[in-house]
Amino acid sequence: MAEILLSSKDSDKENSIMVPVDDMDTVKSDSPNTVDELAMELATIQQSAKRIAIIGSRNLPITHQQMIETLATALVMQGNIIITSGGSSGTNAAAIRGAMKANPDKLKVILPQTIGQQPSDVQDQLIGVPNIVEHSDRAMMTLADASRVCNREIIDDCNQVICFLSHTSKTLHNAVQYAEEGHKVITVFYLD
Numbered sequence: 001m002a003e004i005l006l007s008s009k010d011s012d013k014e015n016s017i018m019v020p021v022d023d024m025d026t027v028k029s030d031s032p033n034t035v036d037e038l039a040m041e042l043a044t045i046q047q048s049a050k051r052i053a054i055i056g057s058r059n060l061p062i063t064h065q066q067m068i069e070t071l072a073t074a075l076v077m078q079g080n081i082i083i084t085s086g087g088s089s090g091t092n093a094a095a096i097r098g099a100m101k102a103n104p105d106k107l108k109v110i111l112p113q114t115i116g117q118q119p120s121d122v123q124d125q126l127i128g129v130p131n132i133v134e135h136s137d138r139a140m141m142t143l144a145d146a147s148r149v150c151n152r153e154i155i156d157d158c159n160q161v162i163c164f165l166s167h168t169s170k171t172l173h174n175a176v177q178y179a180e181e182g183h184k185v186i187t188v189f190y191l192d
Contacts, residue, residue: 048079049078049079049080049081050080050081050158050159050160051080051081051083051157051158051159051160052075052080052081052082052083052158052159052160052161052162053082053083053084053154053155053157053158053160053161053162053179054068054071054072054082054083054084054091054092054095054162054163054164055084055085055091055092055151055154055155055161055162055163055164055172055175056068056090056091056092056162056163056164056165056172056189057090057091057164057165057166057169057172057191058087058088058089058090058091058092059089059090060089060090060091060094060164060191064094064164064191065089065090065091065093065094066094068091068094068095068098068164069094069095069097069098069101070098071098071162072094072095072096072097072098072099072102073098073099073101073102074098074102075098075099076098076099076102076103076106076107077102077103079106080106081106081107081108082095082098082099082106082107082108083108083109083110083154083157083158084096084099084107084108084109084110084154085109085110085111085112085147085150085151085154086109086111086112086118086122086125086126087122088119088121088122088125091164093122093125096109096125096126096129097125100128100129104128104129104130105130105131107129107130107131108131108133108157109126109129109131109132109133110132110133110150110153110154110157111132111133111134111135111150112135112138112141112143112146112147112149112150113134113135113136113138113139113141113143113146114134114135114136114139115132115134117139133153135149135150138150144171147171148171148174148175151171151172151174151175151178152175152178155175155178155179155182155184156182158184159184159185160184160185160186160187161175161176161179161184161185161186161187162186162187162189163175163176163179163186163187163188163189164189164191165188165189165190165191166190166191166192167190167192168192176188
């Protein structure tokens with residue numbers, strides 16, 4: 001194993017630190033755009049205002065919903081735009097509540113289908129949301145299929161993705177993989 005020796009003097013072995021070189025990240029020569037991708041991620045992180053997608057599970061305890069709501073409020077207060085989907089409970093509902101508290105104009109809700117196809121409690125929650133995107137073209141799709149397409153649309157519209165999911169959530173794992181392929185800045189919170 002190759003190592004790098006860090007010390008104040010070469011003769012001062014007592015105060016030296018051994019750093020294994022084999023454990024360091026390396027850039028493969030067959031990764032042509034690695035530097036460009038890192039530059040794009042850094043630029044996104046440094047932007048003062050971002051378009052942040054918040055997606056995730058519908059099945060969340062109230063404490064997790066409160067944390068997401070607080071996070072959405074704080075992100076909007078910093079000038080960011082929150083992009084999410086409709087939902088009567090869980091991640092999307094909490095993101096909507098939080099963004100609406102801070103500034104409704106900084107919230108964009110992309111529905112998998114139409115408002116009329118949403119349950120009445122979701123329709124009630126969307127009252128007052130100024131920026132809602134509906135998809136009547138997906139009216140005949142199953143909700144699961146329409147939701148998969150909706151997640152991709154949300155991810156395409158953002159710079160950064162925050163996802164709350166469990167390890168067994170295939171749909172959300174696919175959404176995260178899609179975001180990775182799109183070189184988005186991604187933060188994943190596992191809830192199990």
